[in-house]
Every structure is written in C-alpha cells, then in structure tokens.
Amino acid sequence: MAARSNGARIRDVAAAAAVSPAAVSRYLNGTLTLTRETAERIERAVRRLDYRPNPHARRLSLGRSETIGLVLPDIANPFFARLAAAIEEAADRARLGLVLSATLNRQGRELDYIERMRSNHVDGLIFVTNHTDDGTLRRALNAAPGVILIDEDVPGAAVPKVFCDNEEGGFLAGRHLLATGHRRIGFIGGPSGLMSTRERRAGLGRAVAQVPGAMVVWESFGPYTLAEGARAGAALLESAPGVTAIFAGSDELVLGLLPVLREAGLGVPKDISIVGFDDIGPLHLLDPPVSAIRQPVSDIGERAVALLSSDTADPPPCERLPVRLVERNSVAPPPASINRVNIRIGRQKP
Amino acid sequence: MAARSNGARIRDVAAAAAVSPAAVSRYLNGTLTLTRETAERIERAVRRLDYRPNPHARRLSLGRSETIGLVLPDIANPFFARLAAAIEEAADRARLGLVLSATLNRQGRELDYIERMRSNHVDGLIFVTNHTDDGTLRRALNAAPGVILIDEDVPGAAVPKVFCDNEEGGFLAGRHLLATGHRRIGFIGGPSGLMSTRERRAGLGRAVAQVPGAMVVWESFGPYTLAEGARAGAALLESAPGVTAIFAGSDELVLGLLPVLREAGLGVPKDISIVGFDDIGPLHLLDPPVSAIRQPVSDIGERAVALLSSDTADPPPCERLPVRLVERNSVAPPPASINRVNIRIGRQKP
DNA sequence: CTATGCTAGTAAACGCGTTTACTAATCAGT
DNA sequence: ACTGATTAGTAAACGCGTTTACTAGCATAG
Numbered sequence: 196m197a198a199r200s201n202g203a204r205i206r207d208v209a210a211a212a213a214v215s216p217a218a219v220s221r222y223l224n225g226t227l228t229l230t231r232e233t234a235e236r237i238e239r240a241v242r243r244l245d246y247r248p249n250p251h252a253r254r255l256s257l258g259r260s261e262t263i264g265l266v267l268p269d270i271a272n273p274f275f276a277r278l279a280a281a282i283e284e285a286a287d288r289a290r291l292g293l294v295l296s297a298t299l300n301r302q303g304r305e306l307d308y309i310e311r312m313r314s315n316h317v318d319g320l321i322f323v324t325n326h327t328d329d330g331t332l333r334r335a336l337n338a339a340p341g342v343i344l345i346d347e348d349v350p351g352a353a354v355p356k357v358f359c360d361n362e363e364g365g366f367l368a369g370r371h372l373l374a375t376g377h378r379r380i381g382f383i384g385g386p387s388g389l390m391s392t393r394e395r396r397a398g399l400g401r402a403v404a405q406v407p408g409a410m411v412v413w414e415s416f417g418p419y420t421l422a423e424g425a426r427a428g429a430a431l432l433e434s435a436p437g438v439t440a441i442f443a444g445s446d447e448l449v450l451g452l453l454p455v456l457r458e459a460g461l462g463v464p465k466d467i468s469i470v471g472f473d474d475i476g477p478l479h480l481l482d483p484p485v486s487a488i489r490q491p492v493s494d495i496g497e498r499a500v501a502l503l504s505s506d507t508a509d510p511p512p513c514e515r516l517p518v519r520l521v522e523r524n525s526v527a528p529p530p531a532s533i534n535r536v537n538i539r540i541g542r543q544k545p
Numbered sequence: 546m547a548a549r550s551n552g553a554r555i556r557d558v559a560a561a562a563a564v565s566p567a568a569v570s571r572y573l574n575g576t577l578t579l580t581r582e583t584a585e586r587i588e589r590a591v592r593r594l595d596y597r598p599n600p601h602a603r604r605l606s607l608g609r610s611e612t613i614g615l616v617l618p619d620i621a622n623p624f625f626a627r628l629a630a631a632i633e634e635a636a637d638r639a640r641l642g643l644v645l646s647a648t649l650n651r652q653g654r655e656l657d658y659i660e661r662m663r664s665n666h667v668d669g670l671i672f673v674t675n676h677t678d679d680g681t682l683r684r685a686l687n688a689a690p691g692v693i694l695i696d697e698d699v700p701g702a703a704v705p706k707v708f709c710d711n712e713e714g715g716f717l718a719g720r721h722l723l724a725t726g727h728r729r730i731g732f733i734g735g736p737s738g739l740m741s742t743r744e745r746r747a748g749l750g751r752a753v754a755q756v757p758g759a760m761v762v763w764e765s766f767g768p769y770t771l772a773e774g775a776r777a778g779a780a781l782l783e784s785a786p787g788v789t790a791i792f793a794g795s796d797e798l799v800l801g802l803l804p805v806l807r808e809a810g811l812g813v814p815k816d817i818s819i820v821g822f823d824d825i826g827p828l829h830l831l832d833p834p835v836s837a838i839r840q841p842v843s844d845i846g847e848r849a850v851a852l853l854s855s856d857t858a859d860p861p862p863c864e865r866l867p868v869r870l871v872e873r874n875s876v877a878p879p880p881a882s883i884n885r886v887n888i889r890i891g892r893q894k895p
Numbered sequence: 896c897t898a899t900g901c902t903a904g905t906a907a908a909c910g911c912g913t914t915t916a917c918t919a920a921t922c923a924g925t
Numbered sequence: 926a927c928t929g930a931t932t933a934g935t936a937a938a939c940g941c942g943t944t945t946a947c948t949a950g951c952a953t954a955g
Contacts, residue, residue, distance in 0.1 A: 197608030197913080197940050202664065205942055215905050220943055229903070247664045251610065252941035255601040255910050258547030262644070270633060276626035283620060283647050292666075294612070295645040297633050314597045315550055316642075421830075450830050457832065480771075480800050482807070482832055547910050547943080555912060565935050570913055579933070602911030605940050901952075908946100913939085921932070 203244035211240035223248075259318045262292035263503055266308045267323040268300045274446065274475045274492075275323065278346065281496025282321060289500055291318070300326050309335045312342065319503035321345060325419070327388035340507075343499050348390035355502045356513040357495050361391050364488040364518040365398020365442070368470040371486070371520055372440040373402060376528040377468060378409045381438035383427040383448050387416035395444050395472060412436045419444065424451020432459050439529035440468040446476030449485055464527035474521050484523035491516045553594035561590035573598075609668045612642035613853055616658045617673040618650045624796065624825045624842075625673065628696065631846025632671060639850055641668070650676050659685045662692065669853035671695060675769070677738035690857075693849050698740035705852045705861040707845050711741050714838040714868040715748020715792070718820040721836070721870055722790040723752060726878040727818060728759045731788035733777045733798050737766035745794050745822060762786045769794065774801020782809050789879035790818040796826030799835055814877035824871050834873035841866045 209216040214233060221227035222237055229237070240246070254260045265282055267275045279295065286293045294317060298304040305324060312320040319341040324332065328349050336342055336352040345357045372380055382399055385392040396414070403409045413436040417423035424447060431438065432455070443449045449471040453463065461467050463483055471478055471487035478485040494516050502512065559566040564583060571577030572587055579587070590596070604610045615632055617625045629645065636643045644667060648654040655674060662670040669691040674682065678699045686692055686702040695707045722730055732749055735742040746764070753759045763786040767773035774797060781788065782805070793799045799821040803813065811817050813833055821828055821837035828835040844866050852862070 197606055199940080200608055204940095216942075217905060217907095217944075218903090221904090224943080226944085227904075233903080247660075248943095249605070249941055250664060250666050251601060251605040251608075252910095253943080255599070255605045255912095255940090256547055256942045256944085258550055258601075258910070260601065265645075269630065270620070271623075271627045271630035273621075273623060273626070276623070276629075277621045279626075279629075279645070280619065280621035280647060283645055287646070293645050295615075295629070295633055295643050296637070297630060310597075314552065314600060316600050450827065454830065454832075477800065477827065480804070481830075482804075549910080554910095566912075567914080567935060567937095568933090571934090574913080576914085577934075583933080599911055602940095603913080605942095606911075606913045608940070897955090899952100899954075902950085903948105904950105905948075906946095907944100909943085911940105915938085916936095918935075919933090921930105923930080924928085925926100 200249060202249070203246040205246070205248065207244055208237065208240045208246045211244060212236040258315070260292070260316070261290065262294060262317050263500070264294050264296065264308065264312055264317040264320040265323075266296045266298060266305065266320060268298055268325040270295065270297050272447075273477075274473050274490075277475050277492050278323065278496060281493040282499060283496075284493075285497045285500035289504060291500070298324070300324070302326075302331060305332060306335050309339050309342065313339050319343065321499045321503065323347065324349060325389075327386060341503065343502050345495055345499050346391075350390070353511055355507065355511040357498045357502065358390070358513070358515055359490045359495065359518050360515045361394035361518075362398040362401070364472060364490075365395035365400075366402045367398070367518065367520045368395075368442045368472070368488055369399040369402025370405075371470060371522070371526060372442065372468060373406045373409055375440075375468065375526050377440035378406070378529075379412045379437050379439055380409065381431055381436070381441040382411055382414040383424065383431075383441060383443040383452065384414060384416045385419045385444045385448075392416060392444055395442075399442055413438050419447050421447050421451035424448035424453075425455050426451075428452040428455030432456075432461075438467070440470070440526070442470050442472075444472050446471050446473045446478055446487065449478065449487070450476055450481075453481060453485075464525050466530055468526040468529070470520075470526060479523060483525050485525040486523045487521055488518050489521045490518055550599060552599070553596040555596070555598065557594055558587065558590045558596045561594060562586040610642070610666070611640065612644060612667050613850070614644045614646065614658065614662055614667040614670040615673075616646045616648060616655065616670060618648055618675040620645065620647050622797075623827075624823050624840075627825050627842050628673065628846060631843040632849060633846075634843075635847045635850035639854060641850070648674070650674070652676075652681060655682060656685050659689045659692065663689050669693065671849045671853065673697065674699060675739075677736060691853065693852050695845055695849050696741075700740070703861060705857065706863040707848045707852065708740075708863070708865055709840045709845065709868050710865045711744035711868075712748040712751070714822060714840075715745035715750075716752045717748070717868065717870045718745075718792045718822070718838055719749040719752025720755075721820060721872070721876060722792065722818060723756045723759055725790075725818065725876050727790035728756070728879075729762045729787050729789055730759070731781055731786070731791040732761055732764040732794075733774065733781075733791060733802065734764065734766045734794040735769045735798075742766060742794055745792075749792055763788050769797050771797050771801035774798035774803075775805050776801075778802040778805030782806075782811075788817070790820070790876070792820050792822075794822050796821050796823045796828055796837065799828065799837070800826055800831075803831060803835075814875050816880055818876040818879070820870075820876060829873060833875050835875040836873045837871055838868050839871045840868055 205216045205219050209219045222229055270276055283293050296308045321343050323346045332349050333351045336354050342354045344354050415427040471485050474487040474489035478487050555566045555569050559569045572579055633643050646658045671693050673696045682699050683701045686704050692704045694704050765777040821835050824837040824839035828837050
C-alpha cells in the first residue's frame with residue numbers, strides 16, 4: 196500500500212475544525228448545511244491546511260473519475276487535432292478531464308483502449324476510427340458502455356453517434372460546381388469502404404443527377420492522405436477524362452493533388468476547379484485559396500461530450516451536424532473548349 | 546460511497562482460486578512465486594471472471610496513477626499537435642496514460658493545471674507555455690514537484706527542461722542565407738520576451754557577425770501567429786530597408802508572410818529569400834516549398850517523458866536537442882541590383 | 896405531558912487493491 | 926533430534942473520501 200500522500204487529509208481538516216470527517220465531506224459536497232459557525236471553522240481549516248481531496252480516493256469512493264477518454268487515429272493530423280481541441284474545450288467546460296490516446300489506426304490499440312474504458316479507467320469514451328472494420332470493432336464497441344462514435348461510422352455499432360452531414364456536403368460541392376458551369380466532374384474519395392466516402396460521393400451524385408448532361412466521369416478511392424491525393428491526381432491526368440472540376444473528399448487529398456496539377460501546367464481554377472472537404476488544413480493559405488465544405492468540428496466535439504453526459508436513449512441517437520460551403524478562389528467556369536464538349540453531351544441526353 | 550462496480554473483484558478471484566486476495570495480488574504483480582498448480586488456479590479464475598484490477602483502487606493503494614499530464618497552449622496548432630503526438634507515443638511506450646489540457650495561454654488555467662498536478666491527479670506534468678511570465682508561473686512551477694518544461698522557458702523555474710537548440714538554429718539559418726550571398730537580412734521574430742525569440746535572434750547575429758559587411762538591417766517581434774506574419778510583412782515592405790532575405794521565427798509567421806509578399810509582386814526566392822523555423826506547418830506544400838530549421842519534435846517528446854520517469858537531479862537538467870536546416874526552394878542568391886548595394890557596404894567595412 | 900419534527904451533526908461501512916509482517920509446514924544440515 | 930532456512934502462502938492494516946443510517950438534543954403541536 197501507499198506511503199501517506201503529502202497533503203492534508205480529510206481527517207486532518209475534521210480534527211482542526213473539531214467535527215467529524217463526514218461533516219467535512221458532506222459540507223464540501225453540499226449535502227449538509229451547517230451552522231454558520233461550524234461552516235466557518237471548516238472553511239478556515241481547509242484554507243489553513245490547503246486541503247484538497249485526494250482524487251484517487253474520491254474516484255474509488257464515487258466509482259467514477261470525472262474523466263473521459265478520446266481515442267483517435269493521430270493527433271498530428273490537423274483535422275483530428277482540431278477535433279481534439281474542440282473536445283478538450285467541451286470537456287473542460289463540463290469539468291471533465293480528458294485522456295488522450297492515438298491508435299495510429301492499429302486495431303490492437305483500438306481494442307486496448309476500449310478495454311481500458313470498460314475497466315472504469317474513464318467515465319466515457321469518444322471514439323474516432325478511420326479504417327474499415329471487419330466486425331471486431333463493432334463487437335468491442337457494442338460490449339462497452341459509454342462510448343460515443345464520431346466523425347466516421349463503425350457499421351452495426353449500437354452506440355450514440357455524431358457525424359457531419361456528409362451527403363449534404365457532397366451535394367453542396369456538386370451543386371456549386373454545376374452552378375459554375377461544370378458538367379464533367381471528377382471525385383477523389385477516401386477509402387471506398389468508409390461511410391464518409393460513400394455519403395460524400397452519394398451527395399455529389401444527387402447533385403449531378405439534377406442537371407441534365409452532367410456526369411461524374413471519373414472517380415478514385417484511397418486513404419485520406421497527401422500521397423493518395425498526389426497519386427489520384429497523376430491517375431487523373433493519365434486517364435484524361437476531360438474533367439473540368441474535382442471534388443476531393445478531404446483537405447489532405449487536395450493538398451496532395453494541387454502540386455501535381457501545378458506540375459502538369461494546369462491552372463486552378465483556370466483549367467480545373469477544385470472543392471475540398473473538412474476545411475481544416477490551411478486551404479485558405481494555398482495559392483489559390485481552395486473552396487471547401489466545412490465540417491462543424493467544434494459542434495461535433497460539443498455534442499459528443501454532451502451525449503456522454505446524458506443518459507443513453509434506446510436506440511442510441513445518431514446526430515448529423517450541418518456542413519456549409521466556404522467559397523474561395525478555386526472554382527471558376529470551365530475553360531471554353533472543354534465546355535463545348537459538355538454542351539454536346541448535354542444535347543445527347545434530354 | 547460507490548455502488549459496486551460491474552466487474553469481478555480481487556476477492557472473487559481469490560475465492561474462485563481458493564487462495565487469499567493477497568496471493569492473487571502478489572502473484573499478478575510478480576512479488577510472489579507460487580507453485581505451478583496454485584498459479585494455474587489463479588490464472589484460470591482471472592480468465593473465467595475476466596478480472597482486471599479496478600484502476601481507482603489500484604491508484605489509491607499505490608499512491609500514483611501511471612498517468613502524466615500534458616499542458617500546452619493549443620492542440621489545434623500544428624506545432625503543438627505534433628508535440629502532443631510525440632509525447633503521447635512516448636508515454637504509451639512507457640505504459641503511461643496521458644491527460645491533455647489546453648490553456649489557450651490563459652494564466653489562470655495554467656496555474657489550475659499545476660495545482661491538479663500537485664494534488665496527485667497525475668504522476669508528472671509536461672508543461673508548455675507560450676507567453677512571458679510575470680513570476681507567477683515561475684513560483685507555481687517551483688512549488689510543484691514533477692514538472693518538466695519543454696519548448697519554451699519560464700525564466701527562473703528550477704525544473705528539468707528540454708528545448709531545441711534555438712541559437713544554433715538561428716545560426717544555421719543565418720549561415721545558409723549568408724552563404725547564398727545575402728548581406729542584408731531581416732528577422733521576423735516571436736514575442737521579444739521569449740527565450741526562443743532571443744536565442745534565434747542571437748544565433749542569427751552570431752552568423753552575421755562572421756561575415757564582414759553582413760547586417761541584420763531590419764527586425765520585428767510579435768506573437769507566433771499568422772496575422773503577425775502578415776503584419777510584419779507589411780511593415781517590412783513599408784519601411785523598405787533593402788532586405789534580400791528573411792529569417793522567420795516560426796512556420797506560422799512564414800505562412801502569414803508569404804501571401805503579403807506575393808501580393809506585393811515579390812517573388813520567392815527570386816526577389817527575396819526565406820528561411821522558417823519549426824518545419825512543422827506544411828512548408829513543403831507551399832509554392833515555393835520553404836526552407837526551414839527543423840525542430841526535433843519527436844526527440845523532445847521522448848526526452849520529456851524520459852526525464853519524468855527518471856529521478857530528479859539537482860540542479861535539474863536542461864537539455865538542448867539539435868536542430869537542422871532543411872533546404873527547399875525558398876532561398877536563392879539575392880537579385881543583382883541589390884547585391885551591388887551589399888558589395889558597396891562590404892567595401893566600406895574591411 | 897407526550898408525540899412529532901427538526902437541527903446538527905456522527906459512527907461505521909464501503910469502494911478495492913497492495914503490502915507488511917507473520918505463520919505453518921517442510922526440508923537440509925549436523 | 927535439533928537448529929536454521931526455505932517454501933507457500935495469509936491476516937490485517939492501509940490508502941482516503943463518501944454515504945447511509947442513526948442519535949442526541951431541542952422545539953413545536955396537540
């Protein structure tokens with residue numbers, strides 16, 4: 196067992212104030228009203244001894260830790276970093292501590308942290324994953340109480356969820372490009388198995404379907420990384436499907452794509468227009484500043500913490516937070532020559 | 546007091562294995578060797594009951610939490626995000642949990658977290674601050690055992706410290722610019738009261754002093770922010786001191802500076818060369834990719850965690866981790882016309 | 896004068912794992 | 926056969942705050 200801790204204990208305060216430890220505890224926690232005189236004795240003693248309850252004892256006693264866990268793939272990634280900042284702030288407002296864990300998308304670690312959660316380490320867990328699940332994660336999540344899933348889905352997990360409205364984001368991006376005159380659109384998505392990718396693609400599809408002659412003529416899928424953005428860009432240039440605009444599924448993809456286009460001598464937005472997703476990476480600092488669908492990152496964090504504190508409904512809620520288009524300078528009407536091609540296609544269809 | 550927690554307790558395991566709780570505890574913690582048979586009985590019981598020690602009880606008993614705290618100004622900032630990632634990884638390797646707190650540079654919060662640390666919440670604290678101290682922080686840090694200061698100093702704090710070699714970084718940046726032919730150099734620094742700023746400036750000064758005719762002809766100080774980079778850039782253009790190269794004290798400053806130069810029609814590196822510091826922000830994605838002094842962020846995290854685990858020496862150590870210059874395409878020889886001015890100055894001096 | 900209620904607290908159990916100091920039993924050595 | 930050491934554990938104290946159930950003493954109501 197432990198050596199005595201350094202600070203004063205509740206019984207020291209009790210002795211100094213000539214009351215019982217119970218009185219001190221209950222007074223400090225507001226479950227006992229005392230005479231002015233006794234209360235003052237206690238407060239003086241607390242101040243004099245610089246008493247603060249031993250958090251470990253308190254947690255053992257209460258059976259909770261007033262701390263939540265955040266599990267995410269990688270804090271160094273700007274999107275997750277911002278998410279973490281939002282959650283930290285919300286947790287702090289709720290007077291909850293936050294313990295942070297990065298999984299680097301390794302499933303072993305993910306399961307590990309869920310386990311720690313179950314063993315009462317923390318009162319709740321906000322979980323972000325980033326890879327397709329083979330069912331292991333679903334089962335682990337369903338067996339763990341007090342987990343909230345955010346940003347990306349784990350299909351079949353019966354836990355509260357907070358996502359952004361990916362479909363609407365895809366739709367807004369598509370509508371914006373279509374309204375600017377584009378008809379041959381490319382899609383650079385995240386991993387094809389992920390909900391975010393599918394929904395963003397679906398939203399784009401919905402927008403395109405509303406405009407006769409418009410088509411998603413090219414698409415690619417891969418991890419949400421810079422390298423994948425570059426790879427997709429190269430593939431696009433190679434296959435040359437006459438795309439005049441690209442909707443990319445994340446900032447990272449845009450960041451990887453842009454230099455490839457520049458290398459190839461394609462001007463943005465003169466030759467090709469771009470809309471990104473997330474709007475966290477410094478898209479506004481690029482040349483040109485890139486338009487993007489903005490995720491409500493702060494709200495996601497806020498809602499996640501709120502859901503953790505609230506009682507679990509059945510079935511667990513799945514919230515969709517609205518996104519919006521942030522227009523910058525990466526979208527312009529398509530170049531005339533290619534535009535004519537679109538018009539031809541447009542004529543064939545109606 | 547608490548309702549019973551859900552899982553099995555040590556006494557359940559003990560009962561199932563027909564031994565005492567002490568035996569279970571000591572066996573699992575490796576302080577008791579048992580006969581093969583008894584050991585197996587315990588292990589079977591542990592598995593069957595899915596026993597894992599209640600962490601709160603364990604921490605109360607041990608008087609420590611196997612958890613460290615990280616206090617930093619803002620996780621959303623890419624530099625701190627990467628630092629956090631490095632520390633999280635190092636902590637994980639040391640089997641330590643990490644609780645995260647953002648101060649947003651508010652002193653009240655900083656003191657708060659030091660307090661929490663003192664009250665045994667965590668076994669150690671890695672502290673990053675970003676503003677000049679009026680002595681309050683110094684006093685608080687000196688009163689708190691188990692704090693490590695990293696990245697930026699709090700003068701007078703007698704705690705272990707891990708910094709990068711700022712002076713050397715400034716020197717390397719300066720030497721690089723001088724070697725490329727620059728003689729009239731500008732410095733855009735962080736807050737003038739900060740150690741990092743002073744040291745980086747000093748290193749630049751040392752390099753410049755070694756080359757006759759070279760001078761730091763212009764300098765400015767302000768927060769490590771994008772906005773400040775832009776402001777400083779505008780001020781530089783305004784005062785027009787004939788600077789051909791700029792050493793900026795952080796990535797953020799570069800990111801803010803670049804668009805201003807571009808607006809003004811100045812090409813980088815054609816008209817003006819730039820070297821940044823940190824090399825975390827996506828300097829390699831800019832056009833042109835910007836050269837910078839790279840901080841050994843992972844090593845800083847690693848060392849900080851290592852120092853926390855080691856016994857405190859007296860006086861506490863202050864480690865300086867090496868930086869290096871990462872060359873990209875933002876430095877070129879100065880334009881000829883201005884170069885001639887430099888040569889003139891060069892002639893006056895020897 | 897008794898019953899009821901209120902005030903101002905308190906004793907003791909409880910959460911649960913860890914550790915010290917100790918015992919009972921067996922074995923080796925002489 | 927006796928001493929000393931080793932083996933295989935164990936009882937009980939400890940870390941410390943919280944909470945339930947209870948009491949002693951006084952006041953009000955009937």
